[in-house]
Amino acid sequence: MSTLAGAFRRYPVVAAAILVGLLGLPLWALGLPVAVQWLYSGLGLVVAGIEVVGMIRRMRQGAFGVDLLAIMAIIATILVGEYVATLVIVLMLSGGAALEDYAAGRAQRELNALLERAPQIAHLLRDGSSDVEDVPATLVQIGDVLLVRPAEIVPVDAELVSASAAFDESSLTGESLPVERRTGDPVLSGSINGQAAATVRATALAADSQYQQIVALVAEAAASKAPVVRLADRYAVPFTAVALLIGGIAWVVSGDPVRFAEVLVVATPCPLLLAAPVAFMGGMSRAARNGIIVKGGGVLEKLARARTVVFDKTGTLTYGAPTIARVAPEAPFSADQLLTLAASAEQYSSHVLAASVIAAADKRDLTLLRTDSATEVPAHGVTARFDGREVVVGKLSFVAEHAPDAYPADLAGGELAIYLAVDGRFAGCVVASDQVRDNARATVQALDRLGVHESVMLTGDARPTANHIARLVGITRVRADCLPVDKVDAVRAIRERPVIMVGDGVNDAPVLAVADVGIAMGAKGSTAASESADAVILLDDLSRAARAVSIGRDTVRIALQSIWLGMAMSLALMVVAAFGLIPATIGALLQELVDLATILNALRAIGGRRDTRARRAAARVQTAAQPVPTR
16 A cells, blocks of 8 residues: 555656546536536646646757647647546556656666775774774775775775785776785775785775775766657657647638547547557566566667677676686696695685685596695695695795796686696696686677677776687777776767676776666676666676667567557548547547557567567577487
8 A cells, every 4th residue: 555655646647637537437427427527627727737837848958749749639628528538648648657757767776885885994903003993994094004804895095014915806807816915015995805814004095095986986977877868759749740730721621620629639649658668668577587677768778779888808708706727737747636736735725716726626526635734825825745745836936936947837818827836846737717608709799680789898807818808709899907987988988879888896887877778797796786787687697688689679669669550540540530530539539549559569568479489499409409318
């Protein structure tokens, strides 16, 4: 009941039309048709007055919609005594506006999501002592020494005081691999500390730090978005002009002003008012069934017209988690032997890549060795002994101290090597990388077939990594070494618009907000990215970005078909009414049939059959791709 009451308060004209309509029924039953006429006509005049005020306001802003024709249709039905038609037009007018408002409503909670994650507390070390005092991050001054505990967020921009530490900066720069920092290196606010506590010295106030700048960018980008023009308004001027022309000619030729009213009765703009909102709501429902939350009908319209798609790399084109790409052993070790030794030693490491090495060994069903002893040097590596053999695992510089013959691996972009030495001799390396999604290239190709011919990749990674990934997925335009502000500037500079941005993580929140259509990979992405976006992919499936564009194109096509269908049927009725062959009462009923046909056609945007056929086709392709079992 509270939800219904809230809807009535939000749409008072709809509520009034329903209540007045219900009130008229007992009056009619009591044999008081005059009272019903005055009641319905009075409501029509009130609504017409409201629409006149709104029309004047919009015309001052340079906008012209279907308001004039709606007002004239209401007045015309009142003049010819078709008060039931008056009520129907009022209900359709206000109901269509409510549907459109509901379909176009967009959540505006991105700033709240960012602020909830923003660092609130800092652990202050007083005068170089070990005593820790918790203070609000906003009170931290430049030069203050702070303790950042394991897995905590760095509260302000700072420089590292500890000898070394590893930080996860993926939410800021998009780099999926942990970044090693040494004494004096800069540490960004919003980055996450690794497994060991670190000491940092503040170099900026909270308000001037990297994370808070991201918050400000989201606010600026979201506020700069232009409002979406209603699809129906594009056809309002010619439709209104044609209706008035036909009605005026009928009046002049016949000399009867009733002809003019009869024409306007069948020329009510209900098809224009209802076709687009109903189609867009159907498209949004279809998108939701496909794991895509679309925040408004205007988003579907922009998706349908998109010309450029921009991708983030980490977590979007790639899986966002480092995995073992290959094992490069030195004689006499085999790949399995080297991986077994690496995983056995990494059991005693807190480094983030240790889990990837152990998982790779487990995937190969390798049995890990029991150690006699193990020692970890944080951020450098592990020294362990197995059955009298000394195994050293870690960075090249660390391993080279024990094995002078160690040499750097030949790495592709985005790769990181874990080196091994056994009994003072170099044994090889294990290479980790962030793998490209299996369907990334197919998604780019699908978008190209849908008319989105320009593709761009923006990433915080180095250019060799970015170029390598771009070649794999078929993207030709690349911008690397990007901070969030660089991504925003790059998207704003693109000329081929509308622009779709597909991203994930807090660092993508500003650029998702400034793009014409921001699509967030919400399955693993941050809340801030999801709230900044116009559409959120709930499944960890990049191909849904192309599905969203396809749904947008289908929805707009059906909406336009419905609009043209309604206008064509109304035009035919107007011509017939101009000859006096359709009385106003019959015209109102026929107009409702036009509305029904328009709505039924617009409901095709729900697309149940199309999605079923698509799923069956995908299943057939998947079945055909599976190997045939042999005996």
